[in-house]
Amino acid sequence: MADDARAITQEQWRHAELIWEYHRMHHQVRACDVAVALGCNDIGVAECAAELYRDGLFTELVFTGGNSPSTVELFPRGEAVHFRERALELGVPDSVILIEPEASNTGQNISFSRRLLAENGLTPDSVLVICMPYMERRAFATTRKLWDEVEVVCASAPVSLGDYVKGQGDTGAVIDMMVGDLQRVMEYPKLGFAIEQEVRREVREAYESLVASGFDSRLIRV
Template sequence: MTRSTDDGLKVTDAQWQRARLIWDHHQMHHEPRPADVAIGLGSHDLGVATATADLYRAGLFPTVVFTGGNSPTTAARFPRGEAVHYREHALSLGVPDSAILVEPHAGNTGQNITLSREVLADAGITPATVLLVCKPYMERRSYATARKLWPEAEVRCASEDLTLDDYVKSIGDEKLVLDMLVGDLQRVIEYPKLGYAVVQPVPEDVHEAYESLVAAGFTSRLIAR
Protein backbone atom coordinates (compact mmCIF):
# COMPACT_ATOMS: atom_id res chain seq x y z
CA MET A 1 0.00 0.00 0.00
CA THR A 2 1.24 3.53 -0.84
CA ARG A 3 0.08 7.08 -0.19
CA SER A 4 0.61 9.92 -2.67
CA THR A 5 1.69 13.34 -1.44
CA ASP A 6 0.62 16.55 -3.18
CA ASP A 7 3.78 16.60 -5.31
CA GLY A 8 3.30 13.01 -6.44
CA LEU A 9 5.87 11.39 -4.15
CA LYS A 10 4.74 7.93 -3.03
CA VAL A 11 4.90 7.10 0.68
CA THR A 12 4.97 3.37 1.31
CA ASP A 13 3.82 1.68 4.49
CA ALA A 14 7.46 0.83 5.25
CA GLN A 15 8.44 4.50 4.92
CA TRP A 16 5.54 5.50 7.13
CA GLN A 17 6.77 3.10 9.81
CA ARG A 18 10.24 4.62 9.55
CA ALA A 19 8.72 8.07 9.96
CA ARG A 20 6.90 6.91 13.10
CA LEU A 21 10.20 5.65 14.51
CA ILE A 22 11.80 9.06 13.96
CA TRP A 23 8.70 10.82 15.33
CA ASP A 24 8.95 8.85 18.56
CA HIS A 25 12.68 9.52 18.89
CA HIS A 26 12.16 13.26 18.51
CA GLN A 27 9.95 13.33 21.61
CA MET A 28 11.66 13.46 24.99
CA HIS A 29 8.69 11.91 26.83
CA HIS A 30 9.20 14.24 29.79
CA GLU A 31 6.50 14.20 32.43
CA PRO A 32 5.15 17.77 32.66
CA ARG A 33 5.75 19.30 36.07
CA PRO A 34 5.75 22.83 37.48
CA ALA A 35 8.41 25.21 36.16
CA ASP A 36 9.39 28.80 36.82
CA VAL A 37 8.62 29.78 33.22
CA ALA A 38 7.60 28.32 29.89
CA ILE A 39 8.94 29.24 26.48
CA GLY A 40 6.62 28.69 23.51
CA LEU A 41 8.85 28.21 20.49
CA GLY A 42 7.50 29.87 17.37
CA SER A 43 6.83 27.91 14.18
CA HIS A 44 4.13 27.37 11.55
CA ASP A 45 2.12 25.32 14.08
CA LEU A 46 -0.44 27.21 16.20
CA GLY A 47 -0.85 24.01 18.21
CA VAL A 48 2.23 25.09 20.18
CA ALA A 49 0.29 28.08 21.54
CA THR A 50 -2.69 25.83 22.28
CA ALA A 51 -0.51 23.39 24.22
CA THR A 52 1.10 26.27 26.12
CA ALA A 53 -2.31 27.64 27.09
CA ASP A 54 -3.43 24.19 28.27
CA LEU A 55 -0.32 23.83 30.42
CA TYR A 56 -0.76 27.34 31.86
CA ARG A 57 -4.36 26.60 32.81
CA ALA A 58 -3.13 23.40 34.46
CA GLY A 59 -1.01 25.59 36.76
CA LEU A 60 2.41 24.45 35.55
CA PHE A 61 3.99 27.93 35.27
CA PRO A 62 3.14 31.58 36.00
CA THR A 63 4.85 33.19 33.00
CA VAL A 64 5.36 32.28 29.35
CA VAL A 65 7.56 33.81 26.68
CA PHE A 66 6.30 33.39 23.13
CA THR A 67 9.27 33.67 20.82
CA GLY A 68 9.66 33.94 17.07
CA GLY A 69 9.72 36.40 14.22
CA ASN A 70 9.10 35.13 10.71
CA SER A 71 10.56 32.58 8.34
CA PRO A 72 9.74 31.61 4.74
CA THR A 73 7.35 28.94 6.07
CA THR A 74 5.48 31.26 8.46
CA ALA A 75 5.38 34.73 6.88
CA ALA A 76 2.11 34.16 5.04
CA ARG A 77 0.44 32.31 7.93
CA PHE A 78 1.61 34.69 10.67
CA PRO A 79 2.24 38.05 8.96
CA ARG A 80 2.72 39.88 12.28
CA GLY A 81 5.25 37.30 13.46
CA GLU A 82 5.00 33.93 15.16
CA ALA A 83 5.22 35.19 18.74
CA VAL A 84 2.58 37.88 18.19
CA HIS A 85 0.09 35.40 16.73
CA TYR A 86 0.87 32.86 19.46
CA ARG A 87 0.16 35.52 22.10
CA GLU A 88 -3.16 36.41 20.49
CA HIS A 89 -4.17 32.76 20.32
CA ALA A 90 -3.22 32.17 23.96
CA LEU A 91 -5.23 35.22 25.02
CA SER A 92 -8.25 33.81 23.19
CA LEU A 93 -7.82 30.60 25.20
CA GLY A 94 -7.88 32.40 28.53
CA VAL A 95 -4.21 33.06 29.30
CA PRO A 96 -4.04 36.55 30.89
CA ASP A 97 -1.94 39.20 29.20
CA SER A 98 -0.05 39.71 32.46
CA ALA A 99 1.34 36.16 32.17
CA ILE A 100 2.74 36.62 28.64
CA LEU A 101 6.03 38.06 27.45
CA VAL A 102 6.76 38.38 23.72
CA GLU A 103 10.10 37.96 21.96
CA PRO A 104 9.38 38.90 18.31
CA HIS A 105 12.78 38.64 16.62
CA ALA A 106 14.18 35.10 16.83
CA GLY A 107 14.82 33.39 13.52
CA ASN A 108 16.08 30.02 14.75
CA THR A 109 16.00 27.80 17.82
CA GLY A 110 19.23 29.14 19.25
CA GLN A 111 17.88 32.68 19.06
CA ASN A 112 14.57 31.49 20.56
CA ILE A 113 16.52 30.41 23.65
CA THR A 114 19.01 33.28 23.97
CA LEU A 115 16.56 36.09 23.18
CA SER A 116 13.87 34.63 25.45
CA ARG A 117 16.42 34.50 28.22
CA GLU A 118 17.17 38.20 27.65
CA VAL A 119 13.46 39.07 27.71
CA LEU A 120 13.09 37.24 31.00
CA ALA A 121 16.13 38.98 32.46
CA ASP A 122 14.73 42.36 31.43
CA ALA A 123 11.55 41.42 33.31
CA GLY A 124 13.61 40.57 36.39
CA ILE A 125 13.09 36.80 36.04
CA THR A 126 15.98 34.35 36.37
CA PRO A 127 14.37 30.92 36.16
CA ALA A 128 15.92 27.78 37.56
CA THR A 129 13.42 25.55 35.74
CA VAL A 130 12.19 26.05 32.17
CA LEU A 131 9.48 24.24 30.24
CA LEU A 132 10.04 24.36 26.47
CA VAL A 133 6.79 24.00 24.52
CA CYS A 134 7.25 23.17 20.86
CA LYS A 135 6.11 20.98 17.99
CA PRO A 136 6.11 17.27 18.92
CA TYR A 137 8.98 16.45 16.55
CA MET A 138 11.07 19.40 17.73
CA GLU A 139 11.40 18.39 21.39
CA ARG A 140 14.80 16.69 21.18
CA ARG A 141 16.43 19.42 19.12
CA SER A 142 14.99 22.14 21.36
CA TYR A 143 16.21 20.32 24.45
CA ALA A 144 19.70 19.81 23.03
CA THR A 145 19.91 23.48 22.06
CA ALA A 146 18.76 24.73 25.46
CA ARG A 147 21.18 22.44 27.30
CA LYS A 148 24.01 23.95 25.25
CA LEU A 149 22.99 27.59 25.59
CA TRP A 150 21.44 27.56 29.06
CA PRO A 151 23.24 24.80 30.96
CA GLU A 152 22.46 26.13 34.43
CA ALA A 153 18.69 25.82 33.91
CA GLU A 154 16.77 22.59 34.38
CA VAL A 155 14.99 22.14 31.06
CA ARG A 156 12.03 19.94 30.23
CA CYS A 157 9.97 19.70 27.05
CA ALA A 158 6.27 19.51 26.28
CA SER A 159 4.13 19.44 23.15
CA GLU A 160 0.66 18.50 21.97
CA ASP A 161 -0.12 14.86 22.73
CA LEU A 162 -0.59 13.68 19.14
CA THR A 163 0.28 10.63 17.09
CA LEU A 164 2.12 11.15 13.81
CA ASP A 165 -1.08 10.36 11.90
CA ASP A 166 -3.07 12.93 13.88
CA TYR A 167 -0.33 15.54 13.49
CA VAL A 168 -0.25 15.08 9.72
CA LYS A 169 -4.03 15.55 9.63
CA SER A 170 -3.73 18.76 11.67
CA ILE A 171 -1.08 20.17 9.30
CA GLY A 172 -2.64 18.86 6.11
CA ASP A 173 0.63 18.18 4.29
CA GLU A 174 2.12 14.68 4.64
CA LYS A 175 5.24 15.40 2.60
CA LEU A 176 6.03 18.56 4.55
CA VAL A 177 5.76 16.76 7.90
CA LEU A 178 8.00 13.86 6.81
CA ASP A 179 10.51 16.32 5.37
CA MET A 180 10.54 18.16 8.69
CA LEU A 181 11.01 14.94 10.67
CA VAL A 182 14.03 14.17 8.54
CA GLY A 183 15.37 17.73 8.66
CA ASP A 184 15.10 17.97 12.43
CA LEU A 185 16.90 14.67 12.91
CA GLN A 186 19.70 15.86 10.65
CA ARG A 187 20.05 18.89 12.90
CA VAL A 188 20.09 16.71 16.02
CA ILE A 189 22.98 14.81 14.43
CA GLU A 190 24.91 17.70 12.90
CA TYR A 191 24.41 20.70 15.21
CA PRO A 192 26.59 19.42 18.08
CA LYS A 193 29.53 19.37 15.64
CA LEU A 194 28.89 23.06 14.97
CA GLY A 195 28.60 23.97 18.64
CA TYR A 196 24.86 24.69 18.47
CA ALA A 197 23.62 21.86 20.71
CA VAL A 198 24.67 19.07 23.03
CA VAL A 199 24.99 15.55 21.68
CA GLN A 200 21.86 13.39 21.65
CA PRO A 201 22.61 9.73 20.84
CA VAL A 202 20.61 8.42 17.87
CA PRO A 203 19.80 4.69 18.00
CA GLU A 204 20.93 2.65 15.02
CA ASP A 205 17.41 1.84 13.84
CA VAL A 206 16.43 5.51 13.95
CA HIS A 207 19.54 6.47 11.99
CA GLU A 208 18.80 3.80 9.40
CA ALA A 209 15.23 5.07 9.07
CA TYR A 210 16.57 8.59 8.55
CA GLU A 211 19.03 7.53 5.85
CA SER A 212 16.30 5.55 4.09
CA LEU A 213 13.91 8.51 3.99
CA VAL A 214 16.68 10.83 2.76
CA ALA A 215 17.42 8.38 -0.06
CA ALA A 216 13.68 8.26 -0.88
CA GLY A 217 13.56 12.03 -1.43
CA PHE A 218 12.25 13.50 1.82
CA THR A 219 14.91 16.19 1.68
CA SER A 220 13.37 19.65 1.38
CA ARG A 221 14.27 20.58 4.98
CA LEU A 222 17.84 19.31 4.96
CA ILE A 223 20.72 21.70 5.52
CA ALA A 224 23.91 21.49 3.48
CA ARG A 225 26.46 19.17 5.04
Protein backbone atom coordinates in the same frame (compact mmCIF):
# COMPACT_ATOMS: atom_id res chain seq x y z
CA MET B 1 -1.89 8.09 7.36
CA ALA B 2 -2.95 11.40 5.82
CA ASP B 3 -3.28 12.01 2.10
CA ASP B 4 -0.37 13.68 0.33
CA ALA B 5 0.67 14.52 -3.20
CA ARG B 6 3.56 12.08 -2.77
CA ALA B 7 2.66 8.44 -2.30
CA ILE B 8 3.89 7.25 1.12
CA THR B 9 4.76 3.58 1.35
CA GLN B 10 4.22 1.50 4.45
CA GLU B 11 7.97 1.26 4.95
CA GLN B 12 8.38 5.02 4.71
CA TRP B 13 5.56 5.50 7.20
CA ARG B 14 7.19 3.02 9.59
CA HIS B 15 10.46 4.93 9.33
CA ALA B 16 8.64 8.21 9.91
CA GLU B 17 6.97 6.85 13.04
CA LEU B 18 10.34 5.69 14.36
CA ILE B 19 11.81 9.17 13.89
CA TRP B 20 8.68 10.78 15.38
CA GLU B 21 9.09 8.72 18.56
CA TYR B 22 12.79 9.54 18.72
CA HIS B 23 12.08 13.26 18.56
CA ARG B 24 9.66 13.04 21.51
CA MET B 25 11.54 13.41 24.79
CA HIS B 26 8.71 11.81 26.81
CA HIS B 27 9.44 14.08 29.75
CA GLN B 28 7.14 14.00 32.75
CA VAL B 29 5.59 17.42 32.31
CA ARG B 30 5.54 19.30 35.60
CA ALA B 31 5.40 22.81 36.98
CA CYS B 32 8.37 25.03 36.05
CA ASP B 33 9.38 28.57 36.92
CA VAL B 34 8.72 29.84 33.40
CA ALA B 35 7.57 28.54 30.03
CA VAL B 36 9.06 29.37 26.63
CA ALA B 37 6.90 28.59 23.58
CA LEU B 38 8.89 28.38 20.37
CA GLY B 39 7.57 30.05 17.24
CA CYS B 40 7.02 27.86 14.18
CA ASN B 41 4.42 27.20 11.49
CA ASP B 42 2.05 25.40 13.90
CA ILE B 43 -0.39 27.50 15.95
CA GLY B 44 -0.98 24.35 17.99
CA VAL B 45 2.08 25.33 20.02
CA ALA B 46 0.19 28.36 21.34
CA GLU B 47 -2.84 26.17 22.05
CA CYS B 48 -0.67 23.69 23.94
CA ALA B 49 0.82 26.55 25.96
CA ALA B 50 -2.65 27.77 26.87
CA GLU B 51 -3.67 24.32 28.05
CA LEU B 52 -0.54 23.94 30.16
CA TYR B 53 -1.16 27.36 31.68
CA ARG B 54 -4.70 26.32 32.61
CA ASP B 55 -3.16 23.25 34.25
CA GLY B 56 -1.15 25.57 36.50
CA LEU B 57 2.29 24.56 35.26
CA PHE B 58 3.77 28.07 35.04
CA THR B 59 3.01 31.71 35.82
CA GLU B 60 5.27 33.40 33.25
CA LEU B 61 5.19 32.63 29.52
CA VAL B 62 7.43 33.80 26.70
CA PHE B 63 6.29 33.53 23.11
CA THR B 64 9.36 33.77 20.90
CA GLY B 65 9.74 34.08 17.15
CA GLY B 66 9.81 36.59 14.33
CA ASN B 67 9.40 35.11 10.88
CA SER B 68 11.01 32.63 8.55
CA PRO B 69 10.29 31.89 4.89
CA SER B 70 7.96 29.08 5.97
CA THR B 71 5.91 31.20 8.40
CA VAL B 72 5.72 34.72 6.98
CA GLU B 73 2.54 34.05 5.02
CA LEU B 74 0.87 32.24 7.92
CA PHE B 75 1.89 34.77 10.56
CA PRO B 76 2.67 38.04 8.76
CA ARG B 77 3.03 40.03 12.01
CA GLY B 78 5.43 37.49 13.45
CA GLU B 79 5.08 34.10 15.10
CA ALA B 80 5.22 35.36 18.68
CA VAL B 81 2.61 38.04 18.03
CA HIS B 82 0.13 35.61 16.49
CA PHE B 83 0.81 32.96 19.16
CA ARG B 84 0.13 35.52 21.91
CA GLU B 85 -3.17 36.47 20.27
CA ARG B 86 -4.24 32.83 20.11
CA ALA B 87 -3.31 32.30 23.76
CA LEU B 88 -5.35 35.36 24.76
CA GLU B 89 -8.34 33.94 22.85
CA LEU B 90 -7.95 30.77 24.92
CA GLY B 91 -7.98 32.61 28.22
CA VAL B 92 -4.32 33.17 29.08
CA PRO B 93 -4.08 36.59 30.77
CA ASP B 94 -1.92 39.14 29.02
CA SER B 95 -0.20 39.90 32.33
CA VAL B 96 1.69 36.58 32.29
CA ILE B 97 2.91 36.85 28.66
CA LEU B 98 6.18 38.27 27.41
CA ILE B 99 6.84 38.66 23.67
CA GLU B 100 10.19 38.07 21.99
CA PRO B 101 9.53 39.03 18.35
CA GLU B 102 12.98 38.91 16.75
CA ALA B 103 14.29 35.32 16.84
CA SER B 104 14.72 33.64 13.47
CA ASN B 105 16.13 30.27 14.61
CA THR B 106 15.99 27.98 17.62
CA GLY B 107 19.23 29.21 19.13
CA GLN B 108 17.92 32.75 19.04
CA ASN B 109 14.57 31.59 20.45
CA ILE B 110 16.40 30.37 23.53
CA SER B 111 19.07 33.04 23.94
CA PHE B 112 16.72 35.95 23.24
CA SER B 113 14.09 34.54 25.60
CA ARG B 114 16.68 34.11 28.32
CA ARG B 115 17.74 37.73 27.87
CA LEU B 116 14.15 38.97 27.90
CA LEU B 117 13.40 37.14 31.13
CA ALA B 118 16.52 38.57 32.75
CA GLU B 119 15.52 42.07 31.67
CA ASN B 120 12.23 41.48 33.49
CA GLY B 121 13.99 40.33 36.65
CA LEU B 122 13.39 36.62 36.10
CA THR B 123 16.21 34.11 36.54
CA PRO B 124 14.46 30.73 36.52
CA ASP B 125 15.84 27.45 37.76
CA SER B 126 13.51 25.45 35.51
CA VAL B 127 12.06 26.10 32.06
CA LEU B 128 9.15 24.38 30.33
CA VAL B 129 9.99 24.48 26.60
CA ILE B 130 6.83 24.14 24.50
CA CYS B 131 7.23 23.28 20.84
CA MET B 132 6.02 21.06 18.01
CA PRO B 133 6.08 17.35 18.87
CA TYR B 134 8.89 16.50 16.46
CA MET B 135 10.99 19.42 17.66
CA GLU B 136 11.27 18.40 21.31
CA ARG B 137 14.68 16.75 21.12
CA ARG B 138 16.33 19.55 19.18
CA ALA B 139 14.76 22.16 21.46
CA PHE B 140 16.05 20.25 24.48
CA ALA B 141 19.57 19.92 23.07
CA THR B 142 19.67 23.60 22.12
CA THR B 143 18.44 24.81 25.49
CA ARG B 144 20.89 22.60 27.39
CA LYS B 145 23.71 24.05 25.30
CA LEU B 146 22.76 27.72 25.59
CA TRP B 147 21.15 27.79 29.04
CA ASP B 148 22.90 25.00 30.87
CA GLU B 149 22.14 26.18 34.40
CA VAL B 150 18.38 25.57 34.12
CA GLU B 151 16.46 22.32 34.27
CA VAL B 152 14.73 21.79 30.92
CA VAL B 153 11.37 20.07 30.58
CA CYS B 154 9.93 19.68 27.07
CA ALA B 155 6.24 19.63 26.28
CA SER B 156 4.13 19.42 23.13
CA ALA B 157 0.68 18.33 22.04
CA PRO B 158 0.15 14.67 23.04
CA VAL B 159 -0.76 13.40 19.58
CA SER B 160 0.27 10.53 17.34
CA LEU B 161 2.05 11.10 14.06
CA GLY B 162 -1.11 10.06 12.23
CA ASP B 163 -3.26 12.60 14.02
CA TYR B 164 -0.62 15.29 13.63
CA VAL B 165 -0.35 14.96 9.86
CA LYS B 166 -4.14 14.91 9.58
CA GLY B 167 -4.16 18.27 11.31
CA GLN B 168 -1.35 19.62 9.12
CA GLY B 169 -2.81 18.20 5.93
CA ASP B 170 0.47 17.24 4.25
CA THR B 171 2.19 14.01 5.23
CA GLY B 172 5.22 14.57 3.03
CA ALA B 173 5.86 18.04 4.41
CA VAL B 174 5.76 16.77 8.00
CA ILE B 175 8.17 13.95 7.17
CA ASP B 176 10.48 16.44 5.46
CA MET B 177 10.46 18.55 8.62
CA MET B 178 11.13 15.59 10.90
CA VAL B 179 14.01 14.42 8.72
CA GLY B 180 15.46 17.95 8.72
CA ASP B 181 15.20 18.17 12.50
CA LEU B 182 16.95 14.82 12.89
CA GLN B 183 19.81 15.99 10.69
CA ARG B 184 20.15 19.04 12.94
CA VAL B 185 20.14 16.86 16.07
CA MET B 186 23.07 14.95 14.57
CA GLU B 187 25.01 17.86 13.05
CA TYR B 188 24.46 20.85 15.32
CA PRO B 189 26.63 19.58 18.19
CA LYS B 190 29.61 19.69 15.81
CA LEU B 191 28.83 23.35 15.13
CA GLY B 192 28.45 24.24 18.80
CA PHE B 193 24.69 24.84 18.56
CA ALA B 194 23.46 21.96 20.74
CA ILE B 195 24.54 19.20 23.08
CA GLU B 196 25.22 15.73 21.70
CA GLN B 197 22.30 13.30 21.63
CA GLU B 198 22.52 9.55 21.16
CA VAL B 199 20.92 8.47 17.89
CA ARG B 200 20.18 4.77 17.78
CA ARG B 201 21.24 2.76 14.72
CA GLU B 202 17.66 2.05 13.63
CA VAL B 203 16.84 5.76 13.79
CA ARG B 204 19.86 6.62 11.64
CA GLU B 205 18.87 3.91 9.16
CA ALA B 206 15.32 5.28 9.00
CA TYR B 207 16.73 8.75 8.37
CA GLU B 208 19.04 7.55 5.60
CA SER B 209 16.23 5.62 3.93
CA LEU B 210 13.86 8.60 3.94
CA VAL B 211 16.55 10.94 2.61
CA ALA B 212 17.26 8.46 -0.18
CA SER B 213 13.52 8.42 -0.92
CA GLY B 214 13.49 12.18 -1.46
CA PHE B 215 12.36 13.53 1.92
CA ASP B 216 15.16 16.06 1.86
CA SER B 217 13.70 19.52 1.35
CA ARG B 218 14.56 20.64 4.90
CA LEU B 219 18.14 19.41 4.98
CA ILE B 220 20.99 21.84 5.58
CA ARG B 221 24.39 21.82 3.87
CA VAL B 222 27.01 20.10 6.04
